[in-house]
Amino acid sequence: MMKKLPQQDDETGEIPPVVVPVKLRELCFDGTELDRLDFLAEEVPVALVYNGISHAVMMASPADLEDFARGFSLSEGIVEQAAEIRDVEILAHEKGIELKIDLAPESFWRLKERRRTIAGRTGCGLCGLDSLEAVARDLPKVGGGMKIGLAAIEKALSALPPAQVYNAQAHALHAAAYADAQGDLLLVREDVGRHNALDKLAGAIAVARIDPASGFCLITSRCSVEMVQKAVIAGFPMLVSVSAPTRMAAKVAEEAGITLLALARADSALCLTHPHRIAL
Template structure:
């Protein structure tokens, strides 16, 4: 495991009448176990970098803890072919976690695997406090700026990115992962630890926009989430309920707004 997000692997390129042996750079995908107070809670397939951010953000967006101060310690430890991320959290939150009796078995691109009831899968999303208008040009600026910050994707071409932009579209933080939900959790953790998620900021993602992406953006306090691809119907409904403006198909000087269009201003 490289911890840089990419590894070299042998491959064979086939063209008409010939074959060529070569080495290719590919995205690294590793089993990451999140262990709370000595008890394994979730195993996610993820890119093995920024794992403290990942664990921190996952804990917040999944409501395992209510605030960063309830996370006392995070340790990252390779174990066999995977990695354990061991967290010490407040006893009250650990008791709540045990009551939920959830066991997640995550796969790349899947944020709800292993949830054992409809109620758990479709939990209510708290509304964002005082969401601000977001300029269309700010969204376009932030999305256009993402490639410059996608260090891992430039090498392997296989990772998603999630970025936090200030009101004028300046990217404050960007995180990458093979899983779009993981990238957003990493971003949430980075923002929580740096305190840089200022009011009026918004999230941009290099993926489609599903329910859980909106849920995580709302947990960060984003005024909007903007995606390069399509939203789902449940993502739109959730964004409407949470007060998060939802824009999609942000490409080449255009975008489509699906929720709270009145807050995307020219």
């Protein structure tokens, strides 16, 4: 359960809004100038602290932070299941936000095994890895998964832009969403970092006790290898990206058994791996 924010000794002690209004001057190419009110996405340092040990600092949007703590812990292999996290406390400081994560004793050794120091840029998925071997992660094989019809994929893609409430204001946030086999969106998470958005989605699914194999995942960002790795660890049998994948992302998707669709549009999508889950 998320705890309420206590009173802080610093200047703020409050979580900032995800988007903030700002006054801007629009410079038109015909030489005219207009004063206007617009919105910018907030981006704050978020420190993940496990049992008192600072593990990572990521630049992220200040929303759905408990989901982020759980999803990051799962995707980074610090915990194997969400139940190993006993509590998440969110503390707002003047310089950023601290997520104090209480791990069960039996899972604390994973933190010592995988501990690293990350100064994470926005959504930087591989920052802090100390060897080439660490990039090539041992991933579980994705099995099962329902057959998903093209109409369901089209339905979910059409529903995603209106569901991006923060991006509609600031135009600077990525989204990761989960849809059921009928194409209905069940969960949507947004963040300035594409990896953060997917971590938040994985955390939300774990808390909601939704079987990830009963639907599919959609992302609005480019599909790099880290996004495929996180999707596989989260248990999604299918990943649909509106942008193009990298060659390594497609290779990892093929090896892990996940169905990868890319350049998904209202009228088409490219299927790169494991098309057996697509019901034509």
